[in-house]
Amino acid sequence: MNAPSSTTGERLVHVPLGDRAYDILIGPGLIARAGGEIIARLTGRRVAIITDENVGPLYLAQLMDSLQTDGFEAVSLVLPPGEKTKSMDGLAAATDMILAARIERGDAVIALGGGVIGDLAGFAAGIVRRGVRFIQIPTSLLAQVDSSVGGKTGINTRHGKNLLGVFHQPDLVLADTAVLDSLSPREFRAGYAEIAKYGLIDKPYFFHWLEKNWKKVFEGGPERIEAIAISCQAKADVVVEDERETGRRALLNLGHTFGHALEAATGYDSSRLVHGEGVAIGMVLAHQFSARLNLASPDDGQRVAAHLAEVGLPTRMVDIEGGLPPTQILMEAIAQDKKVKSGKLTLILTRGIGQSFVADDVPTSEVFSFLEDMR
């Protein structure tokens, strides 16, 4: 854990994607000086900010001030919070506002919010005039360590989550760590699940560090910035290797196939289950299923479950309030998930902590009986 840091503790992670390369800045106070960071990286002088009713009242005025001080013409759209905004209607509202603001190819759309706003605004930026510039200002821990990096955008449909979208890389990500203090403990924990994921994919030493230091990450301070910077670097490394997910990038879906199915099964009702909680349960299931297939030791699954439970995350399907539909319904959600090719089920499995791999020929019958036994 010796990544370079400045005196303010601010970090810069560069994502070297050729003519789509960009910087991720991580540290406190970035929203207040967003204008200066953006003007250095944009040819246009118009920006359209998309945010939601939770985040807007907290940070929109501060962001607008900074942009206007630096000479930007800025307009904003405040959408309802929650997954339901990631819809065709939300996309229509966002694109209409961007076009009304006459955003051209050198101008930018700014996402100020969590993963929902980032995914929606990024999709809108990717299709207006077949692509305008895009800046992410993620305000949830989940968005800072995962969804704001890598260029995946999308909305949900009645067939499943994120089934419509484009790859559209941001031109800049500003992860203001000061805003994380306003998150509820539950939201913070949900983001933490994705941080733990990077350790479980291929960084056993990082998972070990988290087991020892997680309280400091939750309390704030240098360990928090450290954990976010390591996560962004880990994601950037995978994205650079496989931008359009034809191979290795699929590892980032560790816990996500089970997690998405659980989200679908609870109707994307965030009072019952948020994305990071689904991923937490999904990661434990992935380790347990790997053990059942004799790929990994059951001890590893227990260690993962113990750590996630210690931080307060759900780790079992029975932890979800209100019960789940029959296993067959879960299987249908899994089958409609993107990780299916020509009818074969692709799952991220593991040989132990930090030893995940892509298994692209998992029999659905094995998954069915495993899920039956685990509920």
Add this chain to the structure above:
Amino acid sequence: MNAPSSTTGERLVHVPLGDRAYDILIGPGLIARAGGEIIARLTGRRVAIITDENVGPLYLAQLMDSLQTDGFEAVSLVLPPGEKTKSMDGLAAATDMILAARIERGDAVIALGGGVIGDLAGFAAGIVRRGVRFIQIPTSLLAQVDSSVGGKTGINTRHGKNLLGVFHQPDLVLADTAVLDSLSPREFRAGYAEIAKYGLIDKPYFFHWLEKNWKKVFEGGPERIEAIAISCQAKADVVVEDERETGRRALLNLGHTFGHALEAATGYDSSRLVHGEGVAIGMVLAHQFSARLNLASPDDGQRVAAHLAEVGLPTRMVDIEGGLPPTQILMEAIAQDKKVKSGKLTLILTRGIGQSFVADDVPTSEVFSFLEDMR
């Protein structure tokens, strides 16, 4: 005019775009053997066909037969014809059908129809699962020589035409020239305007050939296939050089900035003006405006107008039935057009027939007074 030809007169134009390279096949009878051509180029075995109520009754059964004979699982969606289908609602209907058909990344969406269906289906294929395979079977002359090649997709919004979309290259284009016999003379002429455009951009010898041979192109036979193949090759050459329109590709917009403004001014009412007619008037205006700026001889504009009028195309704004709104409204449509960067007007101008160029700093006041004088 010595492009190679087989005994059936069929032509193949290859578009060498690296891992997005594809073939354009041009000749009679391609729909009847579409299955064989597609199976050779696709890993998946599911296809979703999108067509409209004009084209579906004529060719859908034939296409389905060919696909099913070759072992494809094919489903279809028949949408209302016309520009209004290129909307957010049309996109929602298309993507919903594609997802319901469980089209995965190696499967394909097939557009069977004119430019509207191609643009809409291509956009849908570009955003379902962040991109599935896409096959164009263009059934209008306009689509065969222009919109089916090059990967531009899109829908219209209340702010203007094609303002939402993605770049998504097809994996195959099947231009069945036999279907052109079912086009009305007006539709054929509208497509011919785009053929003439390739001569006017940078092929004076081709424009000269068209002046002599246009009747044979209209009657069918080898000259028609020749003209389509030369047009596809011309478009492919420009697209390969500048796939995402950062420079030279803008030349393909010759006549289009004026043309789009006229389409907007007539409410996209195809009974008054179709796209190719707008382009015909727009190309004449581009030549006349270039002459007014002392860039080209007025004789060239007269020659262009004379040829387009001879084939039966409109060449003046007064040729549009029902009148036009005030010039200020036309200017607003031009300003919202994509060919605007940071408030400066980009127009394709010319130094003479076959000598077009991108002018990126045209004063809007000059355009305004020119349009005032021409109406």
